[in-house]
Amino acid sequence: xxxxxxxxxxxxxxxxxxxxxxxxxxxxxxxxxxxxxxxxxxxxxxxxxxxxxxxxxxxxxxxxxxxxxxxxxxxxxxxxxxxxxxxxxxxxxxxxxxxxxxxxxxxxxxxxxxxxxxxxxxxxxxxxxxxxxxxxxxxxxxxxxxxxxxxxxxxxxxxxxxxxxxxxxxxxxxxxxxxxxxxxxxxxxxxxxxxxxxxxxxxxxxxxxxxxxxxxxxxxxxxxxxxxxxxxxxxxxxxxxxxxxxxxxxxxxxxxxxxxxxxxxxxxxxxxxxxxxxxxxxxxxxxxxxxxx
Amino acid sequence: xxxxxxxxxxxxxxxxxxxxxxxxxxxxxxxxxxxxxxxxxxxxxxxxxxxxxxxxxxxxxxxxxxxxxxxxxxxxxxxxxxxxxxxxxxxxxxxxxxxxxxxxxxxxxxxxxxxxxxxxxxxxxxxxxxxxxxxxxxxxxxxxxxxxxxxxxxxxxxxxxxxxxxxxxxxxxxxxxxxxxxxxxxxxxxxxxxxxxxxxxxxxxxxxxxxxxxxxxxxxxxxxxxxxxxxxxxxxxxxxxxxxxxxxxxxxxxxxxxxxxxxxxxxxxxxxxxxxxxxxxxxxxxxxxxxxxxxxxxx
Numbered sequence: 001x002x003x004x005x006x007x008x009x010x011x012x013x014x015x016x017x018x019x020x021x022x023x024x025x026x027x028x029x030x031x032x033x034x035x036x037x038x039x040x041x042x043x044x045x046x047x048x049x050x051x052x053x054x055x056x057x058x059x060x061x062x063x064x065x066x067x068x069x070x071x072x073x074x075x076x077x078x079x080x081x082x083x084x085x086x087x088x089x090x091x092x093x094x095x096x097x098x099x100x101x102x103x104x105x106x107x108x109x110x111x112x113x114x115x116x117x118x119x120x121x122x123x124x125x126x127x128x129x130x131x132x133x134x135x136x137x138x139x140x141x142x143x144x145x146x147x148x149x150x151x152x153x154x155x156x157x158x159x160x161x162x163x164x165x166x167x168x169x170x171x172x173x174x175x176x177x178x179x180x181x182x183x184x185x186x187x188x189x190x191x192x193x194x195x196x197x198x199x200x201x202x203x204x205x206x207x208x209x210x211x212x213x214x215x216x217x218x219x220x221x222x223x224x225x226x227x228x229x230x231x232x233x234x235x236x237x238x239x240x241x242x243x244x245x246x247x248x249x250x251x252x253x254x255x256x257x258x259x260x261x262x263x264x265x266x267x268x269x270x271x272x273x274x275x276x277x278x279x280x281x282x283x284x285x286x287x288x289x290x291x292x293x
Numbered sequence: 294x295x296x297x298x299x300x301x302x303x304x305x306x307x308x309x310x311x312x313x314x315x316x317x318x319x320x321x322x323x324x325x326x327x328x329x330x331x332x333x334x335x336x337x338x339x340x341x342x343x344x345x346x347x348x349x350x351x352x353x354x355x356x357x358x359x360x361x362x363x364x365x366x367x368x369x370x371x372x373x374x375x376x377x378x379x380x381x382x383x384x385x386x387x388x389x390x391x392x393x394x395x396x397x398x399x400x401x402x403x404x405x406x407x408x409x410x411x412x413x414x415x416x417x418x419x420x421x422x423x424x425x426x427x428x429x430x431x432x433x434x435x436x437x438x439x440x441x442x443x444x445x446x447x448x449x450x451x452x453x454x455x456x457x458x459x460x461x462x463x464x465x466x467x468x469x470x471x472x473x474x475x476x477x478x479x480x481x482x483x484x485x486x487x488x489x490x491x492x493x494x495x496x497x498x499x500x501x502x503x504x505x506x507x508x509x510x511x512x513x514x515x516x517x518x519x520x521x522x523x524x525x526x527x528x529x530x531x532x533x534x535x536x537x538x539x540x541x542x543x544x545x546x547x548x549x550x551x552x553x554x555x556x557x558x559x560x561x562x563x564x565x566x567x568x569x570x571x572x573x574x575x576x577x578x579x580x581x582x583x584x585x586x587x588x589x590x591x592x
Contacts, residue, residue: 031386087577094328099576102569109566261401267394268376271387
């Protein structure tokens with residue numbers, strides 16, 4: 001039971017992560033592969049908030065403290081998204097992809113050298129805020145994040161974001177501020193990645209820069225590619241598949257050893273054979289997946 | 294003074310290796326406008342194939358170097374055929390995603406075959422250390438290893454060969470034509486698929502040679518070595534002007550020498566951040582690099 005509970009919490013965190021990257025890559029068509037960087041910023045700042053800045057509050061009012069540190073994590077990641085996004089989003093396509101990789105790596109290397117958060121030794125002793133109620137909080141935040149992103153994509157703002165993906169020049173000539181909506185989508189994605197990071201910090205109680213490598217960014221990308229870019233249900237499905245597959249494979253030693261090989265192969269095969277991802281299995285007319293971007 | 298010269302020497306040896314990798318990135322980008330994310334893995338595989346040939350068959354070093362190039366190049370041709378060619382008319386992020394997938398697969402395959410731990414690279418010969426101070430007294434304390442001179446010499450020789458192929462041969466002319474205008478070349482009867490395959494063969498072959506040389510230099514190889522080296526070589530290619538062959542070489546030496554100087558004079562733990570900082574600054578202010586030309590976006 002405990003094991004199931006652990007996996008479910010991780011699943012919730014991964015769902016938020018996948019959905020947040022989906023806003024950037026799937027809906028806005030910006031190819032970002034440094035998402036683990038924002039996850040890291042959220043995780044480390046929220047951990048710093050509960051360990052270094054407000055230890056008293058964390059001890060006396062854990063629920064309030066959790067809300068506070070999750071907010072701190074999400075906002076700091078959004079700020080990082082703004083700082084990175086404003087210069088980066090002048091780039092397009094693969095140049096943007098590479099720049100986001102660069103920023104993701106820089107964030108990791110800075111954390112690796114930052115003594116106040118443990119540098120290469122890692123950041124231990126993060127309180128399990130709210131204790132047994134944490135899974136419920138994670139569930140709550142997962143639902144809230146999905147709902148918020150869903151409402152946003154269905155609004156006029158969301159349609160503007162999608163129009164940027166469809167055709168930048170056409171969108172611009174219809175009076176849409178392309179640059180603003182790109183930055184908006186980027187910051188929004190970073191915000192929810194930071195929120196996921198804050199939950200992750202207090203769920204795992206220990207952070208290390210090696211949790212936030214390029215490979216972690218690639219795994220988040222894999223979730224939305226498998227699910228179908230530009231579909232929120234797809235992001236959820238992709239997160240479920242990518243999170244649960246290693247757990248299923250755990251029961252077989254050989255398969256468990258080659259799980260990363262399987263992930264790599266899935267990534268290639270989905271794009272080659274089923275670029276709409278899992279969502280392509282359900283509705284054919286709607287534009288989702290790699291071909292939509 | 295001698296400290297500074299020492300850093301330059303180390304920088305030039307490392308830069309030769311970056312250059313061998315960066316050339317493949319830049320050639321593929323010049324022709325297909327594709328960032329071959331798997332390219333760093335060819336470098337890693339080159340190191341492992343070289344170690345295998347040296348240890349198992351005891352072949353002489355020069356023969357290993359010559360054999361590794363077509364083996365790794367052939368693998369790259371296969372990858373291109375399976376993962377990139379079917380997506381040539383797909384949106385540009387599609388081959389980017391398959392490239393990342395292929396990169397993971399190659400890395401994992403090698404980790405499963407060889408193990409995740411770093412391995413010793415069999416030494417083809419004793420390294421000799423030359424004291425430069427014996428000849429030039431003002432540079433007392435500077436040392437140059439024979440392996441460093443070999444890396445530099447072999448890399449330059451390979452680049453000259455590459456230059457001759459690209460500038461003097463028929464297929465080289467076809468490569469230049471493709472990078473100028475892909476569709477027009479096809480209409481003019483250039484055998485597109487063959488030229489693209491040849492480009493991958495050349496590029497990955499050079500990266501494979503780089504893997505062998507780096508194994509000889511540091512005496513060590515590991516499955517994860519391709520990732521960071523690949524990203525750094527890509528930075529070098531962007532810095533020099535992606536798609537421009539001499540640019541990749543210039544960018545590589547600038548990058549490696551800046552790294553050597555930062556490691557020498559300040560925090561070595563930030564060494565790996567330099568490449569990314571340079572990358573971002575270049576992308577922000579001069580995305581076409583040192584030797585490239587700005588591209589205009591047309592409606």
